[in-house]
Amino acid sequence: MKIFCVDKTVAVRSLFLFLIFIVITSQAISQTTLQKVVAKPGDGIYTLLRRHGISFSHLNSFLKLNKGNIGENNSLYAGRTYLLPTATAPEKTNEAAEVAPAETSSPTALKVPLFGKDHARVEIIDRQLKGAVFYLVGGHGGPDPGAVGTYGPYKLAEDEYAYDVTIRLAKRLMEHGATVYMIIQDENDGIRDETVLKMDRDEVNYSGKPISLSQVERLRQxxxxxxxxxxxHKGAYQRMLAIHVDSRSKGQNIDVFFYHHEKSSAGRQLAENIHQTFTAKYKRYQPNRDYFGSVSHRSSLFVVKYTYPPTVFIELGNIRNNLDQRRFVIPNNRQALANWICEGIITDYKGDK
Ligand SMILES: [Zn+2]
Structure with a gap:
């Protein structure tokens, strides 16, 4: 091994110059990416950040950037221009509602209050899904519980079980470095480990606004x-997943179904990859049971038809059938469903690259 003997002062001076260079370039970069927005009447910081897809965890950097332009109790002046923190750059965000993307470029753990007190910490296991963006929609919510089944003395609402699998999936995807948007959110539910999930009506839209009473409007929101x-996120791998639990006659035991838009080959590809993962898992864990889940197109579904990203619509089972209920009433099974969907997604993302 060669050892270089460098004059100390020269080394120190070049290090110093190098540091100045870094400071200058990073300032130049942040200046060019800062977005300016005008506050509308009634806008608070929360609403403004939300509207531009920025997590509220950026409150402090927002306050710093807009010093002197903030009113009493952190209010905004309507009509004034505000600078947004740089979090809008897709590669820097890791948005799942209140996700706190750490200021460092590659955090090893994130804190996501939406996941609930016991599940808020997200360890980044690997970055297999880095660059991928997901829109997760737990079916129904707010004033609409979706299908309702009975389980002993209890009522089971589709929206609660769909939500729990959806939010577990969100966490799983983030553990692999994905950017995730929870399109329906329930601030005080988080990931729940109970068997019977309490029915509530306080789920809201991604914007934080209430879910409409009109069905068409709900889907449009x-x-x-x-x-x-x-x-x-132009140019990125973007996919949407809508998760539902079907309702059929009580005696009908069904499998997990996947739907996609007839004309979307990317949607079909993703549906097939997830379906294949399910087939393999059932073979391994329930070898005596035939798994007949299927992939088909159902372009008439509003969300499948009108959303830009390729979409997979998943039905987890029949909420009125006792055998199917086990698939989502047992918390570990809900986790398994989320894990398997995530595995199928990883396969799809790798195949897409
Ligand atoms: Zn549904």
């Missing part, structure tokens, strides 16, 4: 949220 976020 989520489609609009996804389509406007989609524009921020």
């Amino acid at each position: 989520r489609t609009n949220a996804i389509n406007s976020l989609y524009a921020n």
Whole structure:
């Protein structure tokens, strides 16, 4: 091994110059990427950040950037221009609602309050899904519980079980470095480990606004949220997943179904990859059971039809059938469903690159 003997002062001076160079370039970069926006009447910081897809965890950098332009109790002046923290650059975000993308470029753990007190910490296991963007929609919510089944003395609501699998999937995807948007959110539910999930009506849209009473409007709200976020990630691998639990006659035991748009080959590809993962898992864990889940197109579904990203619509089972209920009433099974969907997604993303 060769040892270089360098004059100390020269080394120190070049290090110093190098540091100045870094400071200058990083300032130049941040200046060019800062987005300016005008506050609308009634806008608070929270609403403004939300509208531009920035997590509220950026409150402090927002305050710093807009010093002197902030009113009493952190209010905004309507009509004034504000600078947004740089979090809009897709490679830097890791948005799942209140996701806190750490200021460092590659954090090893994130804190996501939306996942609930016991599940808020997200360890980044690997970055297999780095660059991928997901829009996750737990079916129904707010004033609409979806299908309702009975389980002993209890009522089971589709929206609660769909939400729990969806939010578990969100966490799983983030553990692999994906950018995730939870399009329907319930601030005080998080990931729940109970068997019977309490029915509530306080789920809200991604914007934080209440879910509409009109069904068409409800679907439009989520489609609009996804389509406007989609524009921020042009060129990236973007997929939407809508998760539901079907309702059929009580005696009908069904499998997990996957739907995609007839004309979307990327949607079909993703549906098939997830379906194949399910087939393999069932073979391994329930070898005596035939798994007949299927992939088909159902372009008539509103969210499948009107959202820009390729979409897979998943039905987890029949909420009225006792055998199917086990698939989602047992918390570990909900986790398994989320894990398997995630595995199928990873396969799909790798195949896409
Ligand atoms: Zn449904």
